[in-house]
Amino acid sequence: MGLGLKLEGVSFAYDATPVLQDIHVHIPEGQFVSLLGASGSGKTTLLRLAAGLDPVGSGCLTWNGAPVVGPSLERGVVFQDYALFPWLSVVDNIEIAIAKAKPGIRKAERLSEARGYLRQFGLAAAIGKYPGELSGGMRQRAAIARALALGSPLLLMDEPFGALDPVNRARLQDLLLAAWELATPRKTIIFVTHDVDEAIYLGDRLIVLGSSPGRLIADLPVPLARPRERCSLLDSHSLHALREQVAATLVQDTLQRLRAA
Amino acid sequence: MGTSARLQRIFLPFAKVAGPVPPTVYIPYAIAILPTFRLSAIFVVFIGAFWPIFQNAVAGAHALEQRYRDNARILGLQGFEYQRRVVFPAALPHIFTGMAVGLPSRSSC
Numbered sequence: 244m245g246l247g248l249k250l251e252g253v254s255f256a257y258d259a260t261p262v263l264q265d266i267h268v269h270i271p272e273g274q275f276v277s278l279l280g281a282s283g284s285g286k287t288t289l290l291r292l293a294a295g296l297d298p299v300g301s302g303c304l305t306w307n308g309a310p311v312v313g314p315s316l317e318r319g320v321v322f323q324d325y326a327l328f329p330w331l332s333v334v335d336n337i338e339i340a341i342a343k344a345k346p347g348i349r350k351a352e353r354l355s356e357a358r359g360y361l362r363q364f365g366l367a368a369a370i371g372k373y374p375g376e377l378s379g380g381m382r383q384r385a386a387i388a389r390a391l392a393l394g395s396p397l398l399l400m401d402e403p404f405g406a407l408d409p410v411n412r413a414r415l416q417d418l419l420l421a422a423w424e425l426a427t428p429r430k431t432i433i434f435v436t437h438d439v440d441e442a443i444y445l446g447d448r449l450i451v452l453g454s455s456p457g458r459l460i461a462d463l464p465v466p467l468a469r470p471r472e473r474c475s476l477l478d479s480h481s482l483h484a485l486r487e488q489v490a491a492t493l494v495q496d497t498l499q500r501l502r503a504a
Numbered sequence: 505m506g507t508s509a510r511l512q513r514i515f516l517p518f519a520k521v522a523g524p525v526p527p528t529v530y531i532p533y534a535i536a537i538l539p540t541f542r543l544s545a546i547f548v549v550f551i552g553a554f555w556p557i558f559q560n561a562v563a564g565a566h567a568l569e570q571r572y573r574d575n576a577r578i579l580g581l582q583g584f585e586y587q588r589r590v591v592f593p594a595a596l597p598h599i600f601t602g603m604a605v606g607l608p609s610r611s612s613c
Contacts, residue, residue, distance in 0.1 A: 296574055314577040326571040330593035339589065343580045393579070 247271040247431060248293060248397060252302035255288055261456035262288045266302070268450060268459065272396065273429040277436060277446030277465075281493060285457025286435045287323075290399045293433065294320050306397060316343060319395030323402040325382040327374040333385045334358060334370045337392050344394040360388040364418065380411035384418070391422060400434045404441070413473065416445060424470060439489050443482055444471060451489060453496040461492045507565050507591055516562075523559060527552030556606035557599060564598025565591050 248270040255263040263285040270276050280286050291297045292304055295314040304311045306318065327336045337357035338350070345353070361370050364384040374382050383403055390398055404412045423429060436442050442449055443465055451461035466481045476482050527548050534544035568591060576590045 294578065296577060314580070316580055318578075320574075320578045322571060322575070324571055326575045328572065328575070328590065328593070330596075331589075339581075340579055 246307050247274070248433070249305045250289075250293075250302065251304075253289075253292065253299055253304050254302055255285070255292060255297070255300040256456075263292075263300075264456040264458045266457075266459055268462070270431060270433065270448075272307075272431050275423060275429075275432045275434065275445060275447045276450055277434050277442030277448070278450050278452065279436065279439065279442050279489060279493075280452030280457065281454045281497065282437075283457075284452040284454040286452055287401055288457065289452070290320070290401050290433060290435055293397070294318050294399050296320075316393060317395055318397045318399060319390040319393045321383075321386050321390045321398070321400040321403045323405055325374065325379070325386045327382060327386055327389070329374050332371055332373055333366065333377070334361060336374070336385060337361060337389050340389045340392040344392065357392065360392050361385070363422070364388045380407050380415065383407065383415060387415070387419060387422075396428075396430055398430050398432045400432060402435050402437065405437070412441070416441060417473070420445060420471070439486050440482075442489075443467070443485055444473065444476060449485070449489060451492055453500075455500055460496050461489070463488065507568070507587070512562075512566075519555070519559065519562075523555040553603075553606035557602035560598040560602030560605075561595050564595030567598070568594045 248268075250266045250268045253263060253266040254261065266289065278286050278289065288297070292299050293306075293311065295311045295318065299311070306315075311318075327333070328339075331339065334354060334357045337360050338353045341348075341353045341356050342350075348356075358367075358370055361367060364387065366381060366384055366388070369377055369381055369385070374385070377385065383406075387403065390400075404415050407415065423432060434442070434445055436445075446465050448465060449461070449463045450459065451463070452458065453460040463485065465485065467476065467479065530548055530551055531544070534547045535541065538544045538547060572590060572594060576586055581590060
């Protein structure tokens with residue numbers, strides 16, 4: 244019985260349209276996995292299945308040996324569209340997660356802890372504000388803080404930086420890496436992205452999905468040591484070689500699909 | 505009711521039938537059944553204001569975006585807590601719209 248997230252022959256279809264087909268992956272605990280693929284390759288669906296938001300069509304999906312049958316505090320999710328509750332202040336959004344993760348503690352303590360998370364993510368000035376009053380980057384930082392506050396050992400992140408400008412994106416990548424590297428034990432993270440450089444910079448491993456239907460077309464280790472320095476990586480031969488390999492895999496899949504059509 | 509398909513199936517037909525009935529229709533029944541005129545008046549005003557507010561509240565709960573539902577599930581919010589912390593605040597704008605429609609028209613009833 245392998246620990247971590249295990250997908251054995253997982254398939255999924257929306258109505259009669261197959262979205263994922265026969266996915267076999269084992270993600271050990273504490274690994275940072277970047278999930279890549281073209282639009283419509285089923286990345287988000289895979290994440291939703293892992294979160295327990297949708298039931299697996301066929302095959303077996305387990306987290307630490309137990310089948311995933313519904314959402315659980317064991318598996319936190321950061322959505323692409325910063326789904327903080329807009330009617331709660333930022334601190335209350337975090338407090339609601341802490342209340343679930345630590346049901347025994349008093350509200351004052353929960354709020355104090357929530358403020359701590361917000362300070363860690365550079366949001367001290369935004370504590371009393373509502374999500375609608377924040378920029379996209381600040382909202383996403385609050386969403387990540389909430390996911391961390393939930394204390395889930397598995398974190399599923401669906402293109403969390405997709406809508407951000409390059410500066411905020413780089414800043415949040417560094418913030419996420421720092422939070423992940425400092426945590427003991429390290430969380431298992433599945434990070435969905437379209438950006439190959441981001442996937443390589445963050446991940447220990449790249450999983451690439453092909454389209455129509457979504458299936459595993461590459462599973463590549465990232466041969467870069469940690470901690471990673473963004474500037475030194477720019478000249479890294481390994482990064483360039485891996486980027487070329489991923490790009491070639493995705494292009495090949497697209498060409499195959501076009502030929503089949 | 506806005507979050508439960510089963511409750512909707514059971515109660516929505518009644519709401520659809522009872523909602524459009526003008527409150528003045530209830531006046532003779534209210535006077536006949538209820539012990540005082542004051543209580544009858546309160547009942548007629550209440551029933552007239554109730555349906556717009558109720559229907560808007562149901563519509564508001566029903567319109568709750570999927571991402572917030574997913575979020576609530578991820579956070580483990582269920583039952584009354586889910587209704588109190590997610591559904592009710594999300595439906596409030598609709599409830600106020602219902603009040604804006606229902607209350608002024610009933611005050612002149």
